[in-house]
Structure formats: structure tokens, C-alpha cells
Amino acid sequence: MMKESIAIAIIIKILECSTISKPRCLLSIHPHALSTVINYVPASGMYFMTYETIQRWMVPEGGKLGLLSTILAGGLAGIANWIVGIPPDVLKSRLQAAPEGTYKNGIREVFARLLKEEGPTALYKGCTPVMLRAFPANAACFLGFEAAMNFLNWAAPSL
Secondary structure (H helix, E strand, C coil): CHHHHHHHHHHHHHHHHHHCCHHHCHHHHCCCHHHHHHHHHHHHHHHHHHHHHHHHHHCCCCCCCCHHHHHHHHHHHHHHHHHHHHHHHHHHHHHHHCCCCCCCCCHHHHHHHHHHHHCHHHHHCCHHHHHHHHHHHHHHHHHHHHHHHHHHHHHCCCC
16 A cells, blocks of 8 residues: 555656646756666666565565575675666766766766767776675665564554
């Protein structure tokens, strides 16, 4: 029920944005909103899909989540998130850090210049430290999430 209400609220905000004048629209409030969406939507989808898929592979039907399955699924979900998320993050960062007017065609121009001047491997600049951090940070994140969910299910089982 909560997911549906959040989705409905987002759709209402998008529709409101499309019916009001351009100066009050989301893109005028945050000029790089599109690059942020391009960055986070696919990466977040991969993140949660990977976590859920690995949990389903490791936990038998009707079984209880274990510490090892949560650590492994959370860590691998973090890695999958960044494999998908680093290229658009590099593009978004370059767009946002550039002086005003550098990229007149937005993220498309950043992408074209980057490929032309530095090649496709430049899309993964900074990959090593991000990947070294991804597994432990996201394993801990999902451990905290599952612990909180277990507590809430114990404290308020009817919710």
C-alpha cells in the first residue's frame, strides 16, 4: 500500500509540473534533474533487483533470511548498482562541475565529448575505490535494513 501511495504522489507531482508554467517546473528548479534521473533510476533498479534475486536464490521458499545471505546479497547488490551507475554518474558529475554554458546540449554533449576525447573507458573513471567500498557498505546497509524490519515486525506484527 505504501509503495502505491508513493508512486501516485510522484505521478501527481509530474502531472502538476507539466501543467504549470516552465519557470516553476522541476527542470528550472534543478537544471540537471534529467542527468540525476538518468543516473539513479537504472542503478537503483539494478540494486534492489539484485538484492531480491540473490535472496530468493539463497533462501529456500518459506525459509528465514540468514546473516550470510543478507551480507552476500547486499554486497553484490551494491556492486551491481555501481556497475550500472558509474557511467551516468561520471557524465552527471562532469555536467554539474562544468562552467555554465560549457555543454549547451546537456548530458548528450558531455557523453559525445567524453567518448571522442577520452574513449569509453573514461566512463568508468573512479571505479576502483567505488567498488572497494561497494560490497562492505551495502552489505552493512542491508543488514541494518533487515534488522530494522525484524524489529518492526516483532514490535508491530499487525502493520
